[in-house]
Amino acid sequence: MADVTAAAGIPASVPALLARNVAQFGSKPAYREKEFGIWQSWTWAEAAEEIDAIAYGLLALGVDRGDYIAVIGQNRPALYWSMVAAQKVGAIPVPLYQDAVAEEMAYVLEHCGARFVIAGDQEQVDKVIEVQDTVHCIEHIIYQDARGLRKYDHSKLHSLEAIQAEGRAAQERFEKELATREAELGWDSTCVMLYTSGTTGKPKGVVLSNKNIIATSKNSAEFDDLRPGDEVLAYLPMAWVGDFIFSIGQAMWTGFCVNCPESPETMMTNLREIGPTYYFAPPRVFETQLTNVMIRMEDASKPKQRMFRYFMDHARKVGPKLLDGKPVGFMDRLKYNLGETLVYGPLKNTLGFSRVRVGYTAGEAIGPEIFDFYRSLGINLKQLYGQTEASVFITQQPDNEVRPDTVGVPSPGVEIRIDDNGEVYYRSPGVFVEYYKNAESTASTKDGEGWVATGDAGFIEPDTGHLRIIDRAKDVGKMADGRLFAPKYVENKLKFFPNILEAVVFGSGRDYCTAFINIDLTAVGNWAERNNISYSSYQELAQHPKVLETIQGHVEEVNRSVAEDEMLSGCQIHRFLVLHKELDADDGELTRTRKVRRRIIEEKFADLIAALYGGSDSVYTETEVTYEDGRKGKIKATLNIRDAKVADEVDRKKVAAE
Amino acid sequence: MNEMSPDGYTTEDGRKIGGVVMEMRNITLRFGGVVAIKDISFDIREGEIRAIIGPNGAGKSSMLNVISGFYHPQEGEVWYRGARRPAMKPFQVARQGIARTFQNIALFDGMTVLDNIMTGRLNHMSASFIDQALWWGKAQREEVKNRRVAEEVIDFLEIQNIRKTPVGRLPYGLKKRVELARALVAEPSILLLDEPMAGMNVEEKEDMSRFILDVNDEFGTTIALIEHDMGVVMDLSDRVVVMDYGKKIGDGTPDEVRNNPDVIDAYLGVAHD
Numbered sequence: 001m002a003d004v005t006a007a008a009g010i011p012a013s014v015p016a017l018l019a020r021n022v023a024q025f026g027s028k029p030a031y032r033e034k035e036f037g038i039w040q041s042w043t044w045a046e047a048a049e050e051i052d053a054i055a056y057g058l059l060a061l062g063v064d065r066g067d068y069i070a071v072i073g074q075n076r077p078a079l080y081w082s083m084v085a086a087q088k089v090g091a092i093p094v095p096l097y098q099d100a101v102a103e104e105m106a107y108v109l110e111h112c113g114a115r116f117v118i119a120g121d122q123e124q125v126d127k128v129i130e131v132q133d134t135v136h137c138i139e140h141i142i143y144q145d146a147r148g149l150r151k152y153d154h155s156k157l158h159s160l161e162a163i164q165a166e167g168r169a170a171q172e173r174f175e176k177e178l179a180t181r182e183a184e185l186g187w188d189s190t191c192v193m194l195y196t197s198g199t200t201g202k203p204k205g206v207v208l209s210n211k212n213i214i215a216t217s218k219n220s221a222e223f224d225d226l227r228p229g230d231e232v233l234a235y236l237p238m239a240w241v242g243d244f245i246f247s248i249g250q251a252m253w254t255g256f257c258v259n260c261p262e263s264p265e266t267m268m269t270n271l272r273e274i275g276p277t278y279y280f281a282p283p284r285v286f287e288t289q290l291t292n293v294m295i296r297m298e299d300a301s302k303p304k305q306r307m308f309r310y311f312m313d314h315a316r317k318v319g320p321k322l323l324d325g326k327p328v329g330f331m332d333r334l335k336y337n338l339g340e341t342l343v344y345g346p347l348k349n350t351l352g353f354s355r356v357r358v359g360y361t362a363g364e365a366i367g368p369e370i371f372d373f374y375r376s377l378g379i380n381l382k383q384l385y386g387q388t389e390a391s392v393f394i395t396q397q398p399d400n401e402v403r404p405d406t407v408g409v410p411s412p413g414v415e416i417r418i419d420d421n422g423e424v425y426y427r428s429p430g431v432f433v434e435y436y437k438n439a440e441s442t443a444s445t446k447d448g449e450g451w452v453a454t455g456d457a458g459f460i461e462p463d464t465g466h467l468r469i470i471d472r473a474k475d476v477g478k479m480a481d482g483r484l485f486a487p488k489y490v491e492n493k494l495k496f497f498p499n500i501l502e503a504v505v506f507g508s509g510r511d512y513c514t515a516f517i518n519i520d521l522t523a524v525g526n527w528a529e530r531n532n533i534s535y536s537s538y539q540e541l542a543q544h545p546k547v548l549e550t551i552q553g554h555v556e557e558v559n560r561s562v563a564e565d566e567m568l569s570g571c572q573i574h575r576f577l578v579l580h581k582e583l584d585a586d587d588g589e590l591t592r593t594r595k596v597r598r599r600i601i602e603e604k605f606a607d608l609i610a611a612l613y614g615g616s617d618s619v620y621t622e623t624e625v626t627y628e629d630g631r632k633g634k635i636k637a638t639l640n641i642r643d644a645k646v647a648d649e650v651d652r653k654k655v656a657a658e
Numbered sequence: 659m660n661e662m663s664p665d666g667y668t669t670e671d672g673r674k675i676g677g678v679v680m681e682m683r684n685i686t687l688r689f690g691g692v693v694a695i696k697d698i699s700f701d702i703r704e705g706e707i708r709a710i711i712g713p714n715g716a717g718k719s720s721m722l723n724v725i726s727g728f729y730h731p732q733e734g735e736v737w738y739r740g741a742r743r744p745a746m747k748p749f750q751v752a753r754q755g756i757a758r759t760f761q762n763i764a765l766f767d768g769m770t771v772l773d774n775i776m777t778g779r780l781n782h783m784s785a786s787f788i789d790q791a792l793w794w795g796k797a798q799r800e801e802v803k804n805r806r807v808a809e810e811v812i813d814f815l816e817i818q819n820i821r822k823t824p825v826g827r828l829p830y831g832l833k834k835r836v837e838l839a840r841a842l843v844a845e846p847s848i849l850l851l852d853e854p855m856a857g858m859n860v861e862e863k864e865d866m867s868r869f870i871l872d873v874n875d876e877f878g879t880t881i882a883l884i885e886h887d888m889g890v891v892m893d894l895s896d897r898v899v900v901m902d903y904g905k906k907i908g909d910g911t912p913d914e915v916r917n918n919p920d921v922i923d924a925y926l927g928v929a930h931d
Contacts, residue, residue, distance in 0.1 A: 147872070
């Protein structure tokens with residue numbers, strides 16, 4: 001595959017793609033950024049000039065071939081340019097998570113031996129300066145936003161603007177050198193190194209080559225018919241492989257425009273202003289948006305509420321069918337069109353989805369109700385299944401074959417195989433080169449023939465060829481009596497309730513299952529407000545008897561639904577508690593992509609788990625928390641433990657009655 | 659403080675403080691028979707953060723109102739940039755480059771954050787009524803420039819997400835920030851802050867402190883502030899004036915003031931034995 005595409009005259013590196021785009025779409029917008037209340041834009045030609053200036057500046061600063069350049073900050077055109085500039089001079093860009101605390105950053109910077117760091121603002125610069133006590137490889141720090149940095153020692157600190165100015169001045173001197181280095185880039189040279197957030201252990205540096213990125217971008221862009229003129233909103237962490245593929249890989253391949261929001265808080269407003277045609281969001285974002293819509297509808301006037309409900313009911317019935325091109329009766333079509341004018345259109349506009357042609361969600365399972373809600377509005381929301389090691393795409397859902405419970409068919413160029421234990425393996429042109437400085441892990445993940453273990457358990461549906469994922473392979477366990485235990489399956493069902501933000505289910509090797517629940521402060525807080533329930537803190541609200549009652553209702557509903565699945569009926573939740581604090585990445589309980597870290601939670605809250613399996617109905621606990629500035633504090637609380645009804649008996653009765 | 663040269667001094671963290679820009683000379687302010695300020699003198703230097711502290715009713719706000727030209731003292735003189743300032747209306751003082759915020763927020767609740775901030779540019783508008791009404795020529799050019807200044811301040815204070823939100827809907831801490839923004843767009847050389855952190859929680863106070871330091875650092879604005887919270891004042895300011903019952907009882911660096919026995923008495927009460 002690799003050789004075929006390379007031979008077909010396809011540009012073999014990202015800088016080469018950039019040059020092609022300048023020639024083809026020179027005056028079309030390539031990047032936009034909202035600053036000072038106005039969308040500023042750069043054409044491909046202008047962007048290329050900026051990138052060149054950075055590249056010359058980096059050469060003047062002494063960047064060598066093979067150097068690692070860390071890039072930290074929120075999505076900004078200048079930081080995307082920095083990554084391409086780094087590639088141009090033969091260095092390897094390493095984007096890092098901007099919300100990582102200093103220690104996490106220290107490990108990664110040390111591991112890749114970054115000589116240069118390009119940081120977004122003072123916050124990031126401060127962290128890098130802090131880690132320099134232990135990490136000695138960093139020679140220069142470059143920052144984009146000068147605010148607050150004026151009085152810093154500037155012997156090793158430079159503004160990106162200054163670097164660019166220096167680069168422009170030194171252009172003649174380095175013109176040849178840059179051309180030589182750019183010409184050396186090929187299909188197999190490293191395009192980027194991305195650190196996986198790692199649900200267990202230390203992060204691993206995934207090395208991705210130009211071939212990985214470009215072949216994957218090409219295949220996936222063709223799969224969804226992406227084209228120049230498409231618009232994306234770049235708001236997901238730059239360190240995440242998805243953002244690299246969407247905002248650099250596919251953007252460079254197809255030549256569409258990357259839009260950077262003004263700040264994380266204005267993301268929703270900016271989304272509405274841009275109206276992207278290609279959109280990606282983790283399920284959480286869709287959930288939050290839906291929750292907000294529902295909360296605001298509760299406050300709307302009665303006639304509006306009735307109209308909304310009436311047309312949404314109709315949309316749920318025919319919307320997905322219309323989207324899949326299935327036959328729908330004339331009257332139903334007419335009613336749907338009326339609904340489009342009165343409800344769906346305005347709603348999509350408010351959400352910023354008026355122009356979405358292709359929308360994706362991935363990373364976690366999405367609730368069927370949430371998924372159907374968006375699809376019924378006529379938004380082509382699909383699911384994909386991917387990994388950093390695969391340059392994202394393993395499977396994705398083709399148009400007209402979209403269902404909430406599968407993750408789709410293998411992406412073009414990807415082969416899939418399920419081993420005897422049910423673990424999913426794949427092989428594709430996007431398969432990573434290696435884990436940096438970690439041959440052992442590389443060998444245990446990727447075999448000699450290029451098959452990569454996903455670590456997820458799943459199966460392929462015989463009729464449709466769609467892949468279904470059950471859970472992390474290592475999390476799937478057995479209960480004491482040998483029944484199957486798949487925590488994520490149950491957790492996902494719990495999380496589909498708007499009141500529940502996060503859930504952690506325990507039960508491996510035990511007699512029965514128990515759960516920790518995190519309430520969603522937005523939804524529960526709004527409910528409390530409407531019902532005149534006063535509370536002074538998250539903790540108090542979480543332990544309010546009425547809240548506990550509601551959550552218990554949700555748990556019991558999940559139990560009934562779990563009981564229907566023969567294989568997994570053992571996973572019903574017998575006892576649960578509502579946690580006194582939100583699980584947080586700063587405390588190490590979640591990964592930066594907000595996945596639950598089971599082992600750490602099990603250790604940290606061992607006392608609570610013991611109480612769940614003990615007989616008491618309340619437990620006192622003290623928990624250490626980390627504030628945003630890195631200081632630590634303690635939360636003390638007494639938590640109620642509740643018994644939930646288990647559906648086994650109900651089922652048996654039903655069976656008997658039948 | 660005595661060794662301080664007329665040209666200024668350098669703070670511990672290396673900031674250069676300039677000469678005196680404003681001087682209060684023997685100010686006395688009376689309301690009928692009540693003496694609010696009794697014979698107070700102090701100065702404010704270019705680029706410094708100068709705090710006025712004191713218990714309730716000490717005359718702090720009255721002092722700030724004297725500086726902003728809202729009150730006219732019966733005795734004493736206000737010197738500004740080397741010249742004695744005659745009795746002025748507050749808007750004339752504002753034109754001299756002195757902007758302020760208020761203890762009890764004085765924003766237009768029904769207007770958006772952006773519109774509120776734009777009102778702070780009033781002194782920088784000179785287009786005629788006709789131009790403004792017709793949205794023509796100078797008025798248009800000015801609006802573009804003023805909007806740019808407003809947007810820079812919005813960016814600086816990180817309130818982009820509430821740009822179009824009516825002020826009435828904002829929580830208290832944010833309103834305070836909007837007020838600061840409105841004062842800042844006037845591009846003042848002296849900024850007067852009346853209890854900028856009153857009624858805030860710890861996190862809001864930290865944010866506000868950071869913004870005050872950043873304003874001083876980034877624009878070189880001289881800041882005079884009144885504050886109740888001793889901890890905040892001591893961390894923030896270069897020099898502190900302490901008032902009690904209308905009199906000045908201390909003046910100097912935070913450390914000097916902290917160890918001043920009169921100040922300790924005023925704040926902690928005196929043991930009469």
